[in-house]
Amino acid sequence: MATMTMAKALNAALADAMLDDERVVVFGEDVGQLGGVFRITDGLQARFGDKRCFDTPLAEAGIVGFAVGLAMSGLRPVVEMQFDAFAYPAFEQIASHVAKLRNRTRGALSVPIVIRVPYAGGIGGVEHHCDSSEAYYAHTPGLKVVTPATVDDAYSLLRAAVDDPDPVVFLEPKKLYFTSAEAELPARTAPIGTAVVRRPGSDATLIAYGPAVPVALAAAEAAREEGWDLEVVDVRSIVPFDDATVTASVRRTGRCVVIQEAQGFAGVGAEIAARVQERCFHALHAPVLRVSGLDIPYPAPMLEHTHLPSVDRVLDAVARLQWDDQPDTRWVAA
Amino acid sequence: MTTTPQAVRRASPRTRRKTTPAAPDPSAGFMPQREPVRLLEPDGTPLPARDDYPEPPVEALREMYRRMVVGRRFDVQATALTKQGRLAVYPSARGQEACQIGGVLALREDDWVFPTYRESMALTARGLDPVEVLTLLCGDWHCGYDPAATRTAPQCTPLATQCVHAAGLAYGESYQGRDTVALAFIGDGATSEGDFHEGINFAAVFKAPVVYLVQNNKYAISVPLSRQTAAPSLAYKGVGYGVPSEQVDGNDPVAVLAVLDRAVAHARAGKGPYLVEAHTYRMEPHTNADDQTRYRDADEVEAWRDRDPIARLEAYLRARGVLDDAAVAAVAEEAEEYAATLRRRMDSQPTVDPLSLFDHVYAEPTPQLVEQREMVRAELAADGEGDA
Ligand SMILES: Cc1ncc(C[n+]2csc(CCOP(=O)(O)OP(=O)(O)O)c2C)c(N)n1
Numbered sequence: 096m097a098t099m100t101m102a103k104a105l106n107a108a109l110a111d112a113m114l115d116d117e118r119v120v121v122f123g124e125d126v127g128q129l130g131g132v133f134r135i136t137d138g139l140q141a142r143f144g145d146k147r148c149f150d151t152p153l154a155e156a157g158i159v160g161f162a163v164g165l166a167m168s169g170l171r172p173v174v175e176m177q178f179d180a181f182a183y184p185a186f187e188q189i190a191s192h193v194a195k196l197r198n199r200t201r202g203a204l205s206v207p208i209v210i211r212v213p214y215a216g217g218i219g220g221v222e223h224h225c226d227s228s229e230a231y232y233a234h235t236p237g238l239k240v241v242t243p244a245t246v247d248d249a250y251s252l253l254r255a256a257v258d259d260p261d262p263v264v265f266l267e268p269k270k271l272y273f274t275s276a277e278a279e280l281p282a283r284t285a286p287i288g289t290a291v292v293r294r295p296g297s298d299a300t301l302i303a304y305g306p307a308v309p310v311a312l313a314a315a316e317a318a319r320e321e322g323w324d325l326e327v328v329d330v331r332s333i334v335p336f337d338d339a340t341v342t343a344s345v346r347r348t349g350r351c352v353v354i355q356e357a358q359g360f361a362g363v364g365a366e367i368a369a370r371v372q373e374r375c376f377h378a379l380h381a382p383v384l385r386v387s388g389l390d391i392p393y394p395a396p397m398l399e400h401t402h403l404p405s406v407d408r409v410l411d412a413v414a415r416l417q418w419d420d421q422p423d424t425r426w427v428a429a
Numbered sequence: 430m431t432t433t434p435q436a437v438r439r440a441s442p443r444t445r446r447k448t449t450p451a452a453p454d455p456s457a458g459f460m461p462q463r464e465p466v467r468l469l470e471p472d473g474t475p476l477p478a479r480d481d482y483p484e485p486p487v488e489a490l491r492e493m494y495r496r497m498v499v500g501r502r503f504d505v506q507a508t509a510l511t512k513q514g515r516l517a518v519y520p521s522a523r524g525q526e527a528c529q530i531g532g533v534l535a536l537r538e539d540d541w542v543f544p545t546y547r548e549s550m551a552l553t554a555r556g557l558d559p560v561e562v563l564t565l566l567c568g569d570w571h572c573g574y575d576p577a578a579t580r581t582a583p584q585c586t587p588l589a590t591q592c593v594h595a596a597g598l599a600y601g602e603s604y605q606g607r608d609t610v611a612l613a614f615i616g617d618g619a620t621s622e623g624d625f626h627e628g629i630n631f632a633a634v635f636k637a638p639v640v641y642l643v644q645n646n647k648y649a650i651s652v653p654l655s656r657q658t659a660a661p662s663l664a665y666k667g668v669g670y671g672v673p674s675e676q677v678d679g680n681d682p683v684a685v686l687a688v689l690d691r692a693v694a695h696a697r698a699g700k701g702p703y704l705v706e707a708h709t710y711r712m713e714p715h716t717n718a719d720d721q722t723r724y725r726d727a728d729e730v731e732a733w734r735d736r737d738p739i740a741r742l743e744a745y746l747r748a749r750g751v752l753d754d755a756a757v758a759a760v761a762e763e764a765e766e767y768a769a770t771l772r773r774r775m776d777s778q779p780t781v782d783p784l785s786l787f788d789h790v791y792a793e794p795t796p797q798l799v800e801q802r803e804m805v806r807a808e809l810a811a812d813g814e815g816d817a
């Protein structure tokens with residue numbers, strides 16, 4: 096066991112994947128000599144040479160389109176988008192080709208690439224550096240969408256993503272890059288497509304992913320003082336979604352709050368809430384509630400704390416889960 | 430390419446003599462010079478005058494000197510403000526003063542500028558309030574100045590996207606009968622993005638009066654120019670779009686202004702866009718957060734000190750007898766005052782009303798935003814009670 100950051104675990108996962116499979120190539124902007132602006136590719140070029148890990152011209156559509164071609168030739172590209180909002184130029188390649196090539200060709204071609212995206216906020220970044228863009232990808236059939244919240248999951252899920260036969264959008268919560276934990280590598284936690292109960296509890300289930308997981312855990316801790324015993328489910332694989340784990344938890348607790356950092360409207364949390372409601376209706380004692388970012392463009396650094404889901408907002412939502420059997424009047428029109 | 434019989438025939442010496450003289454190269458009018466245009470040696474010694482790029486009037490050069498000195502002082506002050514935590518981040522333009530100042534000095538007040546994050550110096554030189562310019566990097570809001578009033582687009586971070594906006598704005602202006610010119614700043618790295626190519630092509634097809642000023646400072650963060658292009662110069666990128674293109678020594682203030690004057694005149698005359706590649710160098714890291722030791726040697730940076738654009742212009746103007754010790758001292762003093770005022774004004778942390786988050790998302794807030802605003806207002810009220 097060693098204490099390491101999530102950034103280090105991701106770096107180790109890339110190195111080990113390159114060691115195990117010589118088809119793996121890593122490229123993007125500043126990933127070579129600099130080691131990436133977050134140092135996730137640190138040392139890879141020195142260790143594996145500049146054919147295995149290299150900088151490209153500055154063009155995200157080019158990076159992803161190039162990866163599609165490399166994958167068609169039999170390589171296993173892992174590309175880095177420098178920040179969430181800077182992946183948008185690549186969206187056409189992702190939505191029209193990466194996601195669809197297998198289907199269009201009846202399986203004759205596949206695109207086993209990994210698109211790594213540092214995402215979400217909480218780091219005081221200026222505009223275009225803090226977007227939570229998971230819903231765009233999750234809404235695109237053909238893409239797997241994964242987001243770790245712990246150090247060992249970061250390693251394990253990235254290894255699984257590289258090995259996966261399908262394209263994986265791998266969303267890395269920036270604010271967790273430099274959180275550390277004990278981990279023993281090579282860690283293999285669980286395959287893509289499985290959620291995990293991070294903390295057992297009996298009164299209500301908090302469902303979260305990526306940057307919202309620590310918020311959910313902190314809220315569960317704080318809730319103990321108020322007499323609530325909360326369970327926390329870490330989704331970690333948005334697509335494919337693990338209905339079984341989520342459903343089992345909510346059927347057990349009978350109450351549920353979904354937490355996401357992204358703006359709420361038409362977000363992944365809405366999908367989760369709908370699925371829980373469909374599958375757990377008879378076990379629910381209260382409507383499924385959501386806590387999310389506000390429906391605004393990601394704010395400037397000085398106001399981001401007002402935008403982001405907080406422990407208080409989660410506890411407020413938990414308080415509204417009809418503990419005294421009184422209907423929640425909040426949504427009743429005056 | 431396959432060789433057609435016709436091509437073989439044309440290549441044979443006997444028939445070649447019979448053909449009419451070669452048609453003029455259709456790209457000739459668009460081609461940049463083989464070497465960057467220069468009007469001063471790095472030490473300020475003037476080079477022979479040239480017809481294609483006449484030297485700007487001496488008053489313009491003195492003004493350029495003044496704004497470059499003040500601009501550099503502003504830039505150094507902004508970097509210092511990051512160390513005090515007053516700015517979240519600052520991308521310095523030190524070393525690029527000739528391009529920053531030339532880019533705005535070549536324009537009229539009613540022309541439009543499309544800047545990137547790198548152009549804080551250019552914008553202050555344009556006369557924008559430095560505190561408003563630094564709002565983005567200070568973190569209280571995204572764009573602190575009024576783009577409509579200042580005719581300066583918000584500083585653009587998504588690389589190269591401003592190139593298409595500049596084409597649209599310039600076309601829109603000429604469409605409405607105005608002779609406004611738009612100047613878009615862009616970096617060497619960003620010329621690899623699709624939007625640079627789409628922007629310049631749109632501008633060319635619609636004959637939009639845009640000047641694209643590429644500041645080739647040799648790096649895109651850590652990535653050297655050799656990873657961006659195999660072309661001998663970024664100015665060649667205009668040729669394929671039918672856009673007259675030029676390369677200039679970006680640390681020669683006289684040449685930069687001379688080339689931009691011609692580019693702006695070309696655009697204003699309704700002849701369409703112009704592309705200028707200015708060869709320069711960023712003396713500071715990409716931003717204060719960047720570790721440049723990972724990708725370039727201190728020696729390389731040092732070598733560029735000998736090509737300092739301010740010293741170059743100062744030497745030239747002194748030798749011409751239009752700048753003396755007193756004038757230099759007066760400009761230096763103005764620069765110090767400018768920095769002191771900025772320091773004082775940046776001393777206090779601005780307060781931002783959290784409820785302003787809901788303003789300007791739409792012209793009128795949606796019902797959902799009204800609801801969320803109410804939630805935040807209630808939270809703030811509850812917090813206020815808690816504090817009391
Ligand atoms: C679309 C997009 N991709 C990536 C980035 C991240 N990024 C910011 S600045 C930069 C380098 C730009 O280099 P260059 O165009 O040469 O301009 P310079 O910073 O040197 O002035 C990169 C990659 C971005 N802002 N936008």
Ligand SMILES: [Mg+2]
Pocket residue numbers: 616617618644645646647648649650
């Ligand atoms: Mg550059």
